[in-house]
Amino acid sequence: MNSSIQQFWARQRDREAITGYLFMAPTMIVAGVFLILPVVFAVILSFYQVQLLGEVSFRFLGLKNFIRMFSDERVWIALKNTAEYALIVVPVQTILALTLALILNSQIRGKHWFRIIFFLPTVTSSAVLTLIFMWIYNSNGLLNTILSFLGLPSYNWLGDPAVALKGIMIMNIWSTAPLFMVIYLAALQDIPESLYEAATLDGASQWEKLWYITLPFLQPVTFFVVVMGMIGTFQLFDQSYIFSAGSGGPNNSTLTIVLLIYQYAFKSLDMGYALALTLVLALILITVTFVQRKVFGEERLGD
Amino acid sequence: MKNFHWTTGFLYGVLILYAVITILPFAWALSASFKPLAEIAAGGANLIPQTFTWENYRTIFLQEPLFGRWLLNSTIAAISITLFNLLFNSMAGYALARISFPGNQVWFWIILAALMIPGQVTLLPKFLILKSLGWLNTYMGLIAPATVNATFIFMMRQFFINFPKELEEAAALDGLGRFETFFRVVLPLAKPALAAQTIFVFMAAWNEFLMPLVIMANPEMFTLPVGLNAFKGQYISYWNYIMAASMIFTLPALAIYAFFNRYFIQGLSFTGGKNG
Numbered sequence: 001m002n003s004s005i006q007q008f009w010a011r012q013r014d015r016e017a018i019t020g021y022l023f024m025a026p027t028m029i030v031a032g033v034f035l036i037l038p039v040v041f042a043v044i045l046s047f048y049q050v051q052l053l054g055e056v057s058f059r060f061l062g063l064k065n066f067i068r069m070f071s072d073e074r075v076w077i078a079l080k081n082t083a084e085y086a087l088i089v090v091p092v093q094t095i096l097a098l099t100l101a102l103i104l105n106s107q108i109r110g111k112h113w114f115r116i117i118f119f120l121p122t123v124t125s126s127a128v129l130t131l132i133f134m135w136i137y138n139s140n141g142l143l144n145t146i147l148s149f150l151g152l153p154s155y156n157w158l159g160d161p162a163v164a165l166k167g168i169m170i171m172n173i174w175s176t177a178p179l180f181m182v183i184y185l186a187a188l189q190d191i192p193e194s195l196y197e198a199a200t201l202d203g204a205s206q207w208e209k210l211w212y213i214t215l216p217f218l219q220p221v222t223f224f225v226v227v228m229g230m231i232g233t234f235q236l237f238d239q240s241y242i243f244s245a246g247s248g249g250p251n252n253s254t255l256t257i258v259l260l261i262y263q264y265a266f267k268s269l270d271m272g273y274a275l276a277l278t279l280v281l282a283l284i285l286i287t288v289t290f291v292q293r294k295v296f297g298e299e300r301l302g303d
Numbered sequence: 304m305k306n307f308h309w310t311t312g313f314l315y316g317v318l319i320l321y322a323v324i325t326i327l328p329f330a331w332a333l334s335a336s337f338k339p340l341a342e343i344a345a346g347g348a349n350l351i352p353q354t355f356t357w358e359n360y361r362t363i364f365l366q367e368p369l370f371g372r373w374l375l376n377s378t379i380a381a382i383s384i385t386l387f388n389l390l391f392n393s394m395a396g397y398a399l400a401r402i403s404f405p406g407n408q409v410w411f412w413i414i415l416a417a418l419m420i421p422g423q424v425t426l427l428p429k430f431l432i433l434k435s436l437g438w439l440n441t442y443m444g445l446i447a448p449a450t451v452n453a454t455f456i457f458m459m460r461q462f463f464i465n466f467p468k469e470l471e472e473a474a475a476l477d478g479l480g481r482f483e484t485f486f487r488v489v490l491p492l493a494k495p496a497l498a499a500q501t502i503f504v505f506m507a508a509w510n511e512f513l514m515p516l517v518i519m520a521n522p523e524m525f526t527l528p529v530g531l532n533a534f535k536g537q538y539i540s541y542w543n544y545i546m547a548a549s550m551i552f553t554l555p556a557l558a559i560y561a562f563f564n565r566y567f568i569q570g571l572s573f574t575g576g577k578n579g
Contacts, residue, residue: 019481020404026387027395027451028410034448035417038428045428056431100321103314116564117322120329123560123567125510127528128549131535132332135542140346142331149348174324182571235421238512242532258423258513265427266517275427282424289419
């Protein structure tokens with residue numbers, strides 16, 4: 001009798017386990033083949049020279065791929081471009097997103113419509129945005145028309161190495177800021193109204209409330225937005241690829257790390273070296289994410 | 304309270320200015336798609352075409368035989384990827400939240416770790432794996448790797464953890480098995496979460512550039528973003544055609560966004576808060 005109850009529960013447990021595996025099966029297969037296996041591959045193959053033409057062949061190189069990076073001028077250019085890009089884009093888009101969110105959070109009518117409009121660039125594909133902006137930056141395009149109307153000098157936005165990257169920056173700030181604006185808007189809803197009421201009783205001005213209540217409250221979200229912004233800038237590819245027709249030009253001014261990886265893998269067919277570069281990129285991104293989790297993520301992860 | 308009006312006016316000014324800055328590039332592109340090339344080349348900032356023409360749209364569909372094909376490829380890929388994601392992510396999220404099976408915790412940590420791995424890291428090995436499977440240049444190659452998504456598995460798990468257990472227990476008392484309960488009781492009640500997922504996954508798949516660029520070598524197999532880039536190379540200064548093609552490409556994404564807009568913002572706030 002006792003053993004038949006045990007058997008019954010064991011059967012139930014087995015049934016439950018089988019059901020669990022059936023539910024997980026698609027994820028286990030797809031993640032196994034296209035996520036876990038690739039990560040393992042990436043780590044192993046970065047120590048190899050991978051010949052892609054004809055039969056794929058491998059030759060062990062040890063650390064040579066990694067050592068090669070130090071003397072590779074284009075790696076340094078890509079890193080420098082990305083750093084410059086992040087240093088300008090991340091603060092500007094964060095401040096813009098915060099400002100827009102603060103304004104939209106005040107007693108303003110039609111905020112729903114503004115939100116829908118602001119979001120247009122975020123939902124439009126990067127390929128289309130880049131084409132539209134290339135055309136606006138064109139020598140007789142909209143931007144130069146406006147600049148000359150205002151009596152300002154016009155630029156050769158696409159062809160001048162000094163401004164090409166700035167053109168991409170402007171476009172990216174414009175298309176990314178609304179995304180972070182929504183995250184700020186959500187966070188603003190979480191600030192307890194009682195804090196403002198108490199401050200009002202103490203005679204605090206609007207600015208004081210912003211400075212002493214709102215901004216400190218938003219600090220973790222700001223950190224999140226900055227980190228996500230940085231990760232985004234390190235992943236930049238589509239825009240510079242389309243802008244420069246894959247070259248990273250003019251004069252390497254729009255060369256990004258991912259574009260460089262793409263070029264080594266599919267133009268030079270140097271897959272092993274490209275994978276080694278990928279690992280360096282991954283290391284940078286994981287460090288940034290890890291720092292984010294350490295500084296502000298842990299207490300939120302559990303819920 | 305008197306200077307409040309003044310501030311409000313200023314704030315509206317900022318919002319309207321930003322709205323104009325947002326809309327102008329789109330309006331400009333849309334108007335160009337209806338202008339003949341001569342009018343575009345002449346410059347000028349008129350938003351309303353002097354000569355209104357459908358010729359650009361006619362040309363890209365009739366003279367450029369591949370354009371329709373790219374549209375079809377993008378549609379097939381984006382729709383299948385979305386449907387698979389809705390099904391697979393929900394199933395995995397449900398299993399992780401509700402079913403006890405050996406390895407449950409391990410898989411949860413794998414999913415969490417996967418959230419941190421950027422797509423670019425797995426791009427090249429994925430290319431090699433697809434190559435050895437013989438899936439380069441195929442729909443399989445484009446769709447299969449994108450059928451699950453760690454972010455949304457995690458999101459669905461959080462959703463199902465908060466889901467009232469009583470409903471499932473009632474279904475079990477009615478003699479429904481796990482699968483029936485899941486498909487007939489649980490999933491229909493998860494509609495808001497599924498709607499948010501639909502819009503994010505569809506948008507991402509529709510707009511994806513790097514993956515199809517890497518795995519599709521035949522122009523017939525290009526998706527729209529890659530095709531559009533090739534198109535630009537071919538019609539380098541025919542901005543009228545390029546803008547018409549861009550508008551066709553933007554329309555479906557805009558329609559989806561307009562339709563699901565509410566869930567989009569909800570989903571964003573949700574993932575925004577949770578990812579942190």
